[in-house]
Each structure stands twice: as C-alpha cells, then as structure tokens.
Amino acid sequence: MYMEAVISLVLTTALLLGSPGPAPLALAGVGASFGFKGGMGFLTGILAGLLVVIFAVAAGLGALLAAYPPVSFLCQVIGVAYLVYVAYKIASGQGGVNELNGTAPSFKDGFILNLINPKAYAAFLAIFSSNMLVLDSQLLSAIVTGAICFLVAVLVDGLWMATGGSFRRFFTKPTHAKRLRLGFSGALLISIIVAFVL
Numbered sequence: 001m002y003m004e005a006v007i008s009l010v011l012t013t014a015l016l017l018g019s020p021g022p023a024p025l026a027l028a029g030v031g032a033s034f035g036f037k038g039g040m041g042f043l044t045g046i047l048a049g050l051l052v053v054i055f056a057v058a059a060g061l062g063a064l065l066a067a068y069p070p071v072s073f074l075c076q077v078i079g080v081a082y083l084v085y086v087a088y089k090i091a092s093g094q095g096g097v098n099e100l101n102g103t104a105p106s107f108k109d110g111f112i113l114n115l116i117n118p119k120a121y122a123a124f125l126a127i128f129s130s131n132m133l134v135l136d137s138q139l140l141s142a143i144v145t146g147a148i149c150f151l152v153a154v155l156v157d158g159l160w161m162a163t164g165g166s167f168r169r170f171f172t173k174p175t176h177a178k179r180l181r182l183g184f185s186g187a188l189l190i191s192i193i194v195a196f197v198l
Helices: 002-018 022-038 038-060 059-067 070-090 107-115 118-130 138-167 176-198
Strands: none
Touching: 002 118, 022 038, 022 070, 022 107, 022 138, 022 176, 038 107, 038 118, 038 138, 059 138, 070 107, 107 138, 118 138
C-alpha cells in the first residue's frame, strides 16, 4: 500500500512539473541556447526556488496564497515579467551555438522565477492535499513527501534542459542558432499567455 502511494506521488509530481509550461520551456530554451553546462546556474536556481516553494506549501503558505487572490495575482504579474525577461535572455544571444555571445539566465533568475510563481504553489498545494504520504507524524509525512517531490523535480527539470541542449548540435550556424533561440523564446511567450492569461 505504501509503495502505491509513493508511485502515485511520483507520477502526479512528474505530470504537474513535466508538462510543457513556462518553466520547462525556459529550461529547454536555456539548454538549447547555452548548453546543459552553461545553463546549470539557471537550473540550480529553478530547483532552489522550487525547494523553497515546497517548504512554504508544507508550512501553509500555499493555502494563504489561495485565500488572498490579490497577493497571488501580484506574484503572477511579477512571474510573467520575469518569464518575459528570461525569454529575452534566450532570444538576444548572438552567433552560433559554438561562439554564442551573451550570458545565460543566472541562478538568481531561476530562483526568483520559481519563488514568485503562483503556479508552482498551486501545483504543490494540489500534491500535498491529495498525495501526502501518511507516516508516523505530520512533520515526517511533509518532509518525505517534499523530498520525493524535489527528487522528481531534479530529474524532470534536468531532462527538459538536456532535451533543449540536444538541439544545439543541429544549429551551429549563427542564422540557425538565432532561429532556434527565437523558436524557444516564442514557445515560452506562448506558454506564458496560455498559463497566465487564458
């Protein structure tokens, strides 16, 4: 019975975090533009921000955001602005992928992006309300559930960036690389519209 609950938690987390959306597409775009190694700062920032979100939701902040829509809306607006900035960073690089000019979004960019992302809070509120593991104490249940969610996030987010990075070899010419960056930036902007506006 316990193993079934863990499998359900892993699958739910993977589906919520792995479905194409602003953060996964930003990771793919950074991977394609700057490579997996070049995007590690952004990836670790995304994961660090997600870790804070997991702890905040486990401590009740997710319910607080749900109870105060204006605060949630403000975080959403700030999150959209940051995603547009990340899309700009991806699109504005110059040259082919082998001689790329410009800098990848940083640890700080990824951290702030997830820290102010109300969709992340909503996802973990859903996970903790429907898939929390039942252990000896509430604290232990929250810690183990959060740790499993974080491990799934490391895998899923790393796969998104690696997938983007796999496109780099096809775009060695500056004109092809520019199309790649613009394509990922455009997909990111479309995902922002779908996720936050519609």
